[in-house]
Amino acid sequence: MTSDAIAALKTALGPKGWSEDPNDIAAHTRDWRGRWQGETPILLKPANTEEVSQAVRICAKAGIAITPQGGNTGLVGGSIPRGEVLISMSRMRSIREIDTANDSITVDAGCILETVQETAAEQNRLFPLSLGSQGSASIGGLISTNAGGVHVLRYGMMRDLILGIEAVLPDGRIWNGLRGLRKDNSGYDLKQVFIGAEGTLGIVTAATLKLFPKPAEMCVAFAGIPSPEAAVDLLGIAKQASGGSLSALEIVPRNALELVLAHIPGTRDPLERPHPWYALLEIGAGRIGEGRTAMEAALGEGFEAGLVQDAVIAENETQALALWQLREPIAEAEKAHGKAAKHDVSIPVSRIAAFIREATDASEKLVDGANVIAFGHVGDGNVHFNVAHRNEGAGDDFLKICEPATEAIYDLVQKYGGSIAAEHGVGTLKSGDLAQRRPLEVELMKSIKAALDPKGIMNPRVLIPVR
Amino acid sequence: MTSDAIAALKTALGPKGWSEDPNDIAAHTRDWRGRWQGETPILLKPANTEEVSQAVRICAKAGIAITPQGGNTGLVGGSIPRGEVLISMSRMRSIREIDTANDSITVDAGCILETVQETAAEQNRLFPLSLGSQGSASIGGLISTNAGGVHVLRYGMMRDLILGIEAVLPDGRIWNGLRGLRKDNSGYDLKQVFIGAEGTLGIVTAATLKLFPKPAEMCVAFAGIPSPEAAVDLLGIAKQASGGSLSALEIVPRNALELVLAHIPGTRDPLERPHPWYALLEIGAGRIGEGRTAMEAALGEGFEAGLVQDAVIAENETQALALWQLREPIAEAEKAHGKAAKHDVSIPVSRIAAFIREATDASEKLVDGANVIAFGHVGDGNVHFNVAHRNEGAGDDFLKICEPATEAIYDLVQKYGGSIAAEHGVGTLKSGDLAQRRPLEVELMKSIKAALDPKGIMNPRVLIPVR
Missing domain, CATH: 3.30.43.10 (Uridine Diphospho-n-acetylenolpyruvylglucosamine Reductase, domain 2)
Incomplete structure (x- = not known):
């Protein structure tokens, strides 16, 4: 240099x-x-x-x-x-414009997700992206990694929430694609190329995002269920009963709940007896009472079909937050417990239960003392499949031991038609695996990279290593 | 050759x-x-x-x-x-697979939209893309043009409805990207590049599409309103009242309704007196009665605010279809009346009323005998802004006369931050205008085109002409 x-x-x-x-x-x-x-x-x-x-x-x-x-x-x-x-981008944090009639907001890339959520809420609007790190994650990073989170089921990933972007190209030119349009079929949709590109094609500097009406009611329930299969069946019932207003269906295995109860202060098990698995459901409704009606109908049908063993519905926002607090801090609770080999994978929803079973068996066979913690966004087919150790305090040596399990898990993901990088992206962590498992796609990505960043200066070790 | x-x-x-x-x-x-x-x-x-x-x-x-x-x-x-x-692609019409637990369907590219809609309905699912030509439009064409239609407001464009595609690349290799995944952050989302590429990067041969729960109730209303401004205000009210379940808000000016009543057999004006503009609203609900409750609330609030002058709510599916029949065949009715200069444009929703007024003034000044017919998907900011002639039987000579109006309309679109190609695409019709109005973007598109189709053999005169 x-x-x-x-x-x-x-x-x-x-x-x-x-x-x-x-x-x-x-x-x-x-x-x-x-x-x-x-x-x-x-x-x-x-x-x-x-x-x-x-x-x-x-x-x-x-x-x-x-x-x-x-x-x-x-x-x-x-x-x-x-x-x-x-x-x-930490100095670029402005909200540039909020346009309520267009249901859109334009912000600098460094703007924090929580700031966008709060600004929208002040105008009785919802910006639905919601994830554990929302207090520090920035809009530009969320765009560049096409972030997911807990509301993808109804509102989609970050990609689905973007109307326009502004980016600095690898030669330094500014592309102003900040349009607040729902429909714009003017050739290739260039913003799609930058979304999820992990900074390898330029730097996103601002974005125009979609806003939604804020539901009048958010009904949250926590149900004890026998298995992941039951969660998938319950998903179908709840989608139908809510007319598509189901905004989350998360699964939590008993061992993850136990970690949360042990490590996160103020949490308690809301159900009388332990259950092997849990489902957290959330329904947003335009009129107060309709969310609860739909939730009761879904859970009732679930009980009758033997999918739900016990359930509690939050009576107010405080209770709803308490139920979310059993799901949201799982990663934090895991961290307190020790290191774990983590796999952010997705599978078609119809095959997710079979995958969890088979991948659990494989991991337990390959890793002595393995405690598989498989939780997450079953409604989107996205599981955080983590191999922890039964005992506290596992370190880097344990991660080494888990390497064959990772390979086996990724093989199963491929067998079930899934993805080894569901919502966290590829980065440097998975670029080798990606090149190995999707060679034609990586070849096409390299062509696009070479076309837009011919000098290869943008985040060159990431996603598709150049050179 | x-x-x-x-x-x-x-x-x-x-x-x-x-x-x-x-x-x-x-x-x-x-x-x-x-x-x-x-x-x-x-x-x-x-x-x-x-x-x-x-x-x-x-x-x-x-x-x-x-x-x-x-x-x-x-x-x-x-x-x-x-x-x-x-x-x-007319011989490739198979439904390859329907996976109800994953809410997805995989079809050949030649499959007709109506077939997909019907196959989904048989499984109590909704494939929401809906447009005038659905009886003959194919899935591959709808993907390659990123089709829109009347349900974009709630469900998005074709782009938003696609989980995976299979495509033949310009060198003849097959890329199998038919994944039924909601989350897949494995590098650049290559399918996005093919969607809306109008066949210039390869041939889409199959796709895996999203399905949705079929609403238990679809409530449709037709309201007489004073102006496009009223439609935008009513949009905000109806989105809020329905909790985001509003699936369509279309505007129809009186002159378009008159063309429909004159040329489409079996249609009648459902309101007692004429109104300058009309809004067609549709709300889908998970439980019977909830759609109507939301519709009545929205229209009631609209009446009180002076946004709605009169309205009728369909009592059953037959009546709902009759109301849609006042909107859907406008293009057909226009065709029967004579040729018109048509402009498929989009504008941020907050500015659409101002655009319609200004573009109407400009067109009337530039074209003698102009009868501006501005209708369409106001909920998405998409207007079909057509300059017809007052009298029947206008021909190609009239189109020639309208050319300066087209230029003026496109200038206004640009002034209001809109797009000259909203849902129909660019094709050969607008490629010159696109290159002129978005030069940097067309330059980037050319780089991508050259990277993926170096010989330039895929639909070479279309979208971004190569030589």
């Missing part, structure tokens, strides 16, 4: 726009799970799109590689630099 | 797989509106994906250009060959 380029970057962004201080940099070069430790010659913090453009232009000219970073809540190493210039 | 290649195509596809008979070819080389008359040396009708692959491989080797065609219901000239080999 030439010192000329570094000097030019400093000049372009001004004193607030960069740092070489190891203390400043530290928080940006390590991931949440503590799996990767990266490094960067300089941390850039542009204040606006024009500064991002200038920074990228300087890097492009000098052939310097860039890692873009949002809230650094990613789980696959996609935002951790290994010598690249790090461009953090 | 070499006769060797033609001979090879005939051998590969067998006697049922090709035709050089002008009578067979005629129906495939003219569009529905009668705007384009094309030609082809040979019409190919492959029976399966493997045959499509072989045909493309032969063409690619010989450097012969291809036009893919679905139901030939397109409105922008994208499926009309001008000397290219024509590949019709």
Whole structure:
């Protein structure tokens, strides 16, 4: 890297726009799970799109590689630099415009998800993306990883919530695609290429997002169920009973609930007796009472069919939050318990129960003391299939032991027509597996990458390693 | 074109797989509106994906250009060959699989939309895409044009309804991306590149589509309203009252209703007195009665706010169909009246009323005897803004007169942050306008096109003309 380029970057962004201080940099070069430790010659913090453009232009000219970073809540190493210039969007946090008649909001890429949710709620609107890290995850990062979360069932992934984006291209030019349009068939839908590209095609600097009417009622229930099969059958019943207003159906195995009860303060089991599995259901309704009516109908039908063993429906928002608190902090509870080999996979909903059974058997055979924790968004066919150890305090050595299980799990995912990267993305963690399991697709991705980033400077080690 | 290649195509596809008979070819080389008359040396009708692959491989080797065609219901000239080999998907009409637990259906690209709708309904599921040509439009064509229609408001465009696709690439290789997954963040979402590409990147041969619970009740209402502004305000009210279950909000001006009443047999005005504008609303509900309750609440609030002057709610499915029959055949009624300059445009919903007013003024100033008919999917910001003549029987000469109006209308679309190609696509009709109005985007599209179709043989005159 030439010192000329570094000097030019400093000049372009001004004193607030960069740092070489190891203390400043530290928080940006390590991931949440503590799996990767990266490094960067300089941390850039542009204040606006024009500064991002200038920074990228300087890097492009000098052939310097860039890692873009949002809230650094990613789980696959996609935002951790290994010598690249790090461009953090943390100073670009403005809400640019909210247009309630168009049900849209335009925000800077560094804007935090929770801020968008709250701004929408103030206007009696819903921004439905909802996930554990919403207090620190940024919109740009959520776009670049096409984030999922607990409301995909009704509202879709981040991709489905985007009307337009603004991005800085790998040569530094600004593409303003910030349109608030529901329909725009003007050739290839370019924003789709940037969504989920993990920063390998440019830097998303702003987005126009869809808003929805805020449901008048959100009815949440927690049910004890015998098996994942029961969850899939209950899903069909609840979708029908709610007329498509079911916004979440999550499954939680007993062992995950136990971890939460042990490690997360203030939680308690809402059902009298233990059950092998649990389903958390949420229905949003336009009129108060209709959500509860639909929930009671779904659970009632589930009882009769032997799918539901016991259930509780939240009477108010506090109780609803308490039920969500049994599901949302599972990752945190797992972390407190020890390290685990984590697999964020998806399977067609119709085959998910069979997959869980077979993958559990395989893992238990391959890993001594394995405690399989399979939970998540069964309504979307997305399971977080984690192999933990029965005892507390497992470390990196345990992860090593789990490697053959990972291979077996991914083979089963492929057998069942699934994906080894469901909602967390590929990053550096899964790029090798992806290339091995989907060679033709990776070849096509490489063509697109080469077309849009011919110098290969955008997040070059991530997703589809170039060189 | 070499006769060797033609001979090879005939051998590969067998006697049922090709035709050089002008009578067979005629129906495939003219569009529905009668705007384009094309030609082809040979019409190919492959029976399966493997045959499509072989045909493309032969063409690619010989450097012969291809036009893919679905139901030939397109409105922008994208499926009309001008000397290219024509590949019709009309023999590939199978339903491959329906998976109710996964709420998905996998079909051949030549499958007709209505067949998919009916197959879903038999399983108590909804495939929500719904548009005028559904009796002949094919799934592959609907994917390649990212079709819209009347249910986009709740369910999205065709893009939003696709889980996976299978496509033959420009070199003849088959890409099997037929996955039934709701979440799959395995790098760039390649299917997004093919969706809406109008056959310029390959041939879609099959797709896995999303199904939805079939609403227990579909409540339809037809309201007399004072203005497009009122429709936008009513939209906000109805979205809120229905908790997001509003599946359509269409506007119809009085002059369009009059054309329908004059030209479409069996139609009648359901309201006592004439109104300047009308809104057709549809709400789907999971439980019988809830749709009507929401509709009455929305219309009641609309009355009080002076947005609704009069309204009728359908009491049963027959009445609901009769109300839709006042909206759906507008294009047909227009056709019976005479030629019109048609503009399929979109605008942010919040600005659509201002756009309609300004564009109407401009058109009336520029075109003597203009009768502006602006109708359509106001809930999505999509207006079919058509300049007809006051008198019956306008012909091609009138279209010529309208050209300056088209320019003025497109300028206003751009001023209001809209799109000149909302749901019908670009084709050959708008490729020049697109290149002029979105130069950077067209440059990026050309890069992608060159990367995936380096020989430029896939529908080469369409969307982004290559030479």
